[in-house]
Amino acid sequence: MADHALGAPETWLDEHGAALYKYALLHTRDPHKAEEAVQETLLAALQARDRYAGGASARTWLIGILKHKLVDMFRHASREIPLDxxxxxxxxxxxxxxxxxxxxxxxxxxxxxxxxxxxxxxxxxxxxxxxxxxxxxxxxxxxxxxxxxxxxxxxxxxxxxxxxxxxxxxxxxxxxxxxxxxxxxxxxxxxxxxx
Amino acid sequence: MLTCKDASHLISERQDRPLGRRERLGLWLHLLICVYCRAFERQVAMLSRAMRELGRRGGADGIDLGPEARERIRKAIAERNGHD
Structure with a gap:
């Protein structure tokens, strides 16, 4: 129940959406993939919010989840991208x-x-x-x-x-x-x- | 004696792993006499600082989710949140 400093999930998109999207776009270079990464991050955060320790700021915590998503996406994509x-x-x-x-x-x-x-x-x-x-x-x-x-x-x-x-x-x-x-x-x- | 090609490789790798004693010595000797590789060394350091800054800024300014994407994500969250 208690969301610590995370705030209610409905507010995450307004509070952090732009920052997450910018970060994701920087790494994916593809608006659709970046949107997908943001959505998956927020959904994963929803499931994991009980584990949020409150040590890091909400933004840092969310970016941490986003990083994992991006590495995942990169790993899948690198199977498709031929080595140069x-x-x-x-x-x-x-x-x-x-x-x-x-x-x-x-x-x-x-x-x-x-x-x-x-x-x-x-x-x-x-x-x-x-x-x-x-x-x-x-x-x-x-x-x-x-x-x-x-x-x-x-x-x-x-x-x-x-x-x-x-x-x-x-x-x-x-x-x-x-x-x-x-x-x-x-x-x-x-x-x-x-x- | 290291060539510039070798030295530049070590300058780059030093960012990603600790160099061995012999590598450090070889690179140090090369850098003493090579103004080209010293210039490359400064570029590599600047690249690293700039990349971090780019990350902190999260890319160019004024980038944001489009309204449609926002709506889609909002719905996905509300739906999932309701199921909890």
Missing amino acids: EAEDGDGGRDVLLDEAFDGAGHWRTMPADWGDPEDTLARSQFLAILQRCLDALPERLARLFMLREVMEEDSETICQELAITPTNLWTMLYRARLGLRRCLDRNRVGHVIPE
Whole structure:
């Protein structure tokens, strides 16, 4: 009966719906899947509300449930998404790496200095470009990178949940970082763009 | 001596696992002399901070559930809640 600080279930959607949806959309990149994740999260919360300890805020608790749903969805989806060609090891040439490094393993171009934009506008611009670069990354790489850097899951957990080897995971995260930094460099982040 | 390709791999992996003693030493020596990889190192750190911030903001501003989705979810909750 007692809902602690959770509030009544009828209020969850109004209180937390937008936040949950934004979070889900960031990870699924698909409005329908994000809506589905929000609905499943709230239904799961309804069933689990007796177990809500009241330690975390209601929002944190709900986001925690949402994370599980998203990992579940990702695990199902990754069975359908083919591995990208570079993951098969020694097979084909790796375009991402070949573009970054010459035959001797030296950088072809100097990674740009992005600084650490302090003011809010520069920060927002950086994040907006980062978001676009994430969207341009192969889906599997982007999702893995989100799991690692946004959800802050540790390597071990991700490997267990997705049934991949640590070496495979670290290589994919490396590729995600290389791809993102190349995209950000190309978008001239860190350079002042005159209006 | 590590190549930049090797060093950049280690810079990335350091975000995801602790490096071994030999890896740390090799990377440290490389970074001493390589301005390119130091630049990459700063990019990797900035990427990490920015991703977390993106997560905290929950993506771009002004994103919300559509009215139809809201209604659908509201009904699903009410239905399930009634059954308890």
